Amino acid sequence: MTSSDWANPYGVRKPYGSNGMNHGHGGEDGANGAAVLSADHPLVPWKEPDHVHQWVDVDHSREALDRFGRSWPELGELLDSNVGYGRVVIVSGPPGMGKTTLIHRCLYEVKQRVAAAGAAVGNPLPVFVPTAGLENDGRRISVDPDGESFAPTRLINARIRREVAKRLRLHDFPESRVKAIIDEEDPYLAYGEMSDLLVQRNALLFAVIPHIRWNDAHLRAAFLRTCLSHAHPRIVLFVEVSQGAAETAKEVAAGLSGSTAVTHLALGELNCEDIWRFSRSARPGHGAPHVLVEPDRSSLMAAHREWNPRDVRELRKVFHSAADALRSAPYPWPIDADALRPHWEPRRTGRDALLRAPIRPRPGG
CATH class of the missing domain: 3.40.50 (Rossmann fold)
Incomplete structure (x- = not known):
């Protein structure tokens, strides 16, 4: 966990374990028993009410x-x-x-x-x-x-x-x-x-x-x-x-x-509008990086055609990584195709890792 995770507008507040309890993670919030931010985690509004505001209308x-x-x-x-x-x-x-x-x-x-x-x-x-x-x-x-x-x-x-x-x-x-x-x-x-x-x-x-x-x-x-x-x-x-x-x-x-x-x-597959909707899910007022500016719609639509993200998990991780990198940018920079590309390209070859290793069927069910 780096200090950048506390400011990342695409971070997800991650309840600890199956019951939301602190399991001894480090960091300021961890020391106080609160959940830390993660690059990816299911949004759990019934345990973390602020996750309702991160709900994004993608994939129907x-x-x-x-x-x-x-x-x-x-x-x-x-x-x-x-x-x-x-x-x-x-x-x-x-x-x-x-x-x-x-x-x-x-x-x-x-x-x-x-x-x-x-x-x-x-x-x-x-x-x-x-x-x-x-x-x-x-x-x-x-x-x-x-x-x-x-x-x-x-x-x-x-x-x-x-x-x-x-x-x-x-x-x-x-x-x-x-x-x-x-x-x-x-x-x-x-x-x-x-x-x-x-x-x-x-x-x-x-x-x-x-x-x-x-x-x-x-x-x-x-x-x-x-x-x-x-x-x-x-x-x-x-x-x-x-x-x-x-x-x-x-x-x-x-x-x-x-x-x-x-x-x-x-649920269906992502379409070209979904990347735009997701870009606007950044949480305001949670220490968002000062160098992030309004996402560029036309560039993100082009990014979707070039990137063709497979799922919401990939979207969240790439946006989280890009926003983290932009914290050190020398001037304000939008989340656009140029900002996202260095973070989606390494993931394209590893997409199959999202499908877990097959389990052999048991004879007779």
Whole structure:
């Protein structure tokens, strides 16, 4: 961490670990227990409210967020045990396109709605569980104990429930009931027990299921159908499906619709307007470098044609690096193609690193 990170207008405030706690990072903010700034991290507005102001409408994310808002039920419907099912929100799109950030933005909307309408229904307790942490790395959930092959769906589901159990314990749910959720082998019965417990405590569970990085479409579909379709009342599962499998996600969503309420949010690829929108996401009033001036639209449009950034993650890292370099410029310099080029060119050859190493499918799923 360098001093420039504190002033970078494209830096992201990074909550420490899966629960936002300080893990002993250095720096002024680290010493006081606050989160430090990073070149890239999912924007988590439900943990860091200032991230709402860094939300950028790229890759159709605004359309997806609006679609989520239109499809979201009244709070009373979510709490109604007579409905008989929970909800699944599937977010699909290529790697690095902001699926995790979109999920956290949806969670922020949920949190605001629960807070606004909660008094009328006894102020229910919302429990948020990022089952793979805020960085959303699903490998520890999806890989077999051998460390190489894809875990069976029963083990994946059990690991997810253990993460949920950890968060329930933090909210003082009865230990014996939480243990019963973990010990139950049948997923349907386990989620039923979880739902009953949520009803008793007037709570809602919002669990984020990470991109588990399976490589076989049939395994992905089997996992979603056999595990996630068991969502019971008061349980909302946000599921990330990556590697560009939008069509598969759409088919799976259609297959689940008979047993649960499904919303599918699909993100697309970046277009030439997205780089311009992103350039204007710089945070004002946070010690922004004095040498940065208004971004040049025509130059950025040309940069998109030459650079052709693949995803939001690449945009954020390149803009962060360019802004950091401009702090030492002898005169004001806009974020334009010339400023960005030295920082995007080295990344073009390393783009494949965004796709993690494949996991071998387990015979028989």
